[in-house]
Amino acid sequence: MSGIYIHVPFCKHKCDYCDFYSIVPSGEMDRFGSYISQELRLRKNYLGNDTIETIYFGGGTPSMLGIKDIEAILDDISANFLLSKNAEITIEANPDDLGLIYLQDLRGVGINRISIGIQSFDDGDLKQLGRRHDAAQGLKSIEWASKSQFDNISIDLIYGLPYSSTKKWEDNLATAFGLPVKHLSCYHLIFEENTPLYRKMNKGAVKPVDEELSVEQFKIMQQIANRHEFIHYEISNLALEGYYSRHNTSYWKQIPYLGLGPSAHSYDGNSRCWNPKSISQWSKAIASGRLTIEVETLSENDRINDYFLTSLRTIWGANLADVEKNFGKDMASKARETANKYLKKGMLEIEGDSISIKPEHFLISDGIIVDFLI
Numbered sequence: 001m002s003g004i005y006i007h008v009p010f011c012k013h014k015c016d017y018c019d020f021y022s023i024v025p026s027g028e029m030d031r032f033g034s035y036i037s038q039e040l041r042l043r044k045n046y047l048g049n050d051t052i053e054t055i056y057f058g059g060g061t062p063s064m065l066g067i068k069d070i071e072a073i074l075d076d077i078s079a080n081f082l083l084s085k086n087a088e089i090t091i092e093a094n095p096d097d098l099g100l101i102y103l104q105d106l107r108g109v110g111i112n113r114i115s116i117g118i119q120s121f122d123d124g125d126l127k128q129l130g131r132r133h134d135a136a137q138g139l140k141s142i143e144w145a146s147k148s149q150f151d152n153i154s155i156d157l158i159y160g161l162p163y164s165s166t167k168k169w170e171d172n173l174a175t176a177f178g179l180p181v182k183h184l185s186c187y188h189l190i191f192e193e194n195t196p197l198y199r200k201m202n203k204g205a206v207k208p209v210d211e212e213l214s215v216e217q218f219k220i221m222q223q224i225a226n227r228h229e230f231i232h233y234e235i236s237n238l239a240l241e242g243y244y245s246r247h248n249t250s251y252w253k254q255i256p257y258l259g260l261g262p263s264a265h266s267y268d269g270n271s272r273c274w275n276p277k278s279i280s281q282w283s284k285a286i287a288s289g290r291l292t293i294e295v296e297t298l299s300e301n302d303r304i305n306d307y308f309l310t311s312l313r314t315i316w317g318a319n320l321a322d323v324e325k326n327f328g329k330d331m332a333s334k335a336r337e338t339a340n341k342y343l344k345k346g347m348l349e350i351e352g353d354s355i356s357i358k359p360e361h362f363l364i365s366d367g368i369i370v371d372f373l374i
């Protein structure tokens with residue numbers, strides 16, 4: 001069981017807070033789909049004979065791709081890999097790219113999950129973030145996705161925004177839970193270096209929210225989500241039962257994946273590798289039938305750290321019997337000792353051999369997880 005990730009590195013313009021690898025296209029999109037197809041043929045043995053359970057078009061802005069490109073990529077995946085009949089196939093989309101016909105076409109070519117970058121239902125917030133859509137477009141995109149038979153709709157929301165208030169965040173959540181949305185990804189705003197927002201902060205034009213407000217907004221998110229039977233299954237992700245992101249859950253469960261496109265990462269259980277963060281470097285290599293991949297073989301310590309870093313982000317947590325089986329008795333007893341410290345503080349819970357961070361402590365999970373690392 002494996003996944004395929006396709007990184008579509010195009011954005012119509014850069015949002016003020018974003019530091020993902022993406023470019024404003026000037027002709028590079030024309031051959032992008034065919035380069036992805038060439039790359040997947042070059043790397044068709046990367047996952048052995050594993051069945052592909054999930055495909056994820058991420059970005060950048062995958063909804064800038066034409067339907068023909070998406071269809072051709074999916075056809076090539078089916079021709080070169082064993083694709084599960086009930087594979088989860090997700091596309092990330094920006095609201096202003098989503099018209100009814102495009103959405104119906106996405107369903108028609110087999111996309112069965114859509115993750116829409118709403119970020120906020122407030123025009124002031126969207127302006128502040130430098131988004132190119134407004135609140136009305138956000139609402140319309142969800143309505144149209146639902147009309148186009150998308151049952152599995154996820155949206156992204158950002159909290160901890162400068163000038164935000166508890167009331168505004170509550171309103172955003174109330175709007176989200178009034179819509180046919182089954183999955184929410186909620187991220188706290190980060191002032192990433194080398195972004196316009198970061199520069200504004202340095203000039204004193206915007207100020208990060210204080211910690212108290214961040215904690216309050218996080219708690220509000222959990223309370224409201226709980227009322228609507230959403231499960232907080234990972235630090236930043238909440239969903240109705242049966243609507244967890246299978247693709248992202250695979251990352252947290254160390255399931256192998258193949259990443260295609262510039263800057264995409266891949267993982268085969270023993271090593272990680274990644275493509276260059278440059279569309280010209282990546283496409284030149286692919287066009288000449290070569291790969292320009294950097295590889296990092298994982299040491300046992302890397303694998304132990306990866307295991308705790310990913311598993312403890314989720315409600316399923318880390319399994320200490322697995323730790324003993326895979327990494328030895330000493331490692332398992334060190335993990336038990338650390339776990340006991342947090343069990344006593346009431347921050348972890350234990351069920352059988354599995355330990356997990358209680359969702360109410362997800363916000364400080366980094367500080368707990370770091371204690372499990374070697």
Ligand code: SF4
Nearest residue numbers: 011014015018059060
């Ligand atoms: S659309 Fe998404 S990937 Fe593109 S700049 Fe904005 S936040 Fe970044």
